[in-house]
Amino acid sequence: MIQEEWKIIYETYYRQLYLYALSLVGNRHDAEDLLQETFVKAYLSYNGTGSIEYWLVKVLRNAYLNLQRKRQKEVLDDGNLYLTKAVAPEEPLSDYIEKEDRRRLFAEIQKLPEQMKAVLMESVYFEMKDEEIGILHGLSRENVRKIRSRAKQRLISRIKEEN
Numbered sequence: 001m002i003q004e005e006w007k008i009i010y011e012t013y014y015r016q017l018y019l020y021a022l023s024l025v026g027n028r029h030d031a032e033d034l035l036q037e038t039f040v041k042a043y044l045s046y047n048g049t050g051s052i053e054y055w056l057v058k059v060l061r062n063a064y065l066n067l068q069r070k071r072q073k074e075v076l077d078d079g080n081l082y083l084t085k086a087v088a089p090e091e092p093l094s095d096y097i098e099k100e101d102r103r104r105l106f107a108e109i110q111k112l113p114e115q116m117k118a119v120l121m122e123s124v125y126f127e128m129k130d131e132e133i134g135i136l137h138g139l140s141r142e143n144v145r146k147i148r149s150r151a152k153q154r155l156i157s158r159i160k161e162e163n
Contacts, residue, residue, distance in 0.1 A: 116151035
C-alpha cells in the first residue's frame, strides 16, 4: 500500500486502536507507544490481503503481549533483583469521551478480567466477528460468545450496583 492509503488507515483506526491500547495498558504513555509500534509493524508486514482492521488488532495485541512479557522479566538494578511494575492507570479517556456514561462504561470495562475485556473491546469497538476473535485468542466461536455474554452481565450488574 502507498503512504497516502496508510494515512487514511491511520486516521480511520487511530481512535479505536487507542481506546483498545489504553484499555490494555491503563495509561496514555504506554498506549501511545503501543500504537506507534502497531502502525509501524502493520505497515511493514501487511500484505494487502484480508481485513486491515483485523490485522491492526492482531498486531496491537501481539505488541501488548510482548510488552507484558518484557515487564515480567526480572531486572537487575544495583545488585538487587526485582520485578518491574506496571505504571498506574491515568484517568481513562477524559480527553476523548465527553459523555459521563461512556466514560463510566469504559472504566468498568477496564476492571474486567483480561480475556473478557479483550473479547468485549474487539467485539464492540472493532465489530470483529466471533470467528476472528476466536482465531486471535485461540478460542472457539462458542467460547467467544460465552465470554462476551459473561462480560456484559458483569458490566450490567456493576452499573446497577453503582446506581
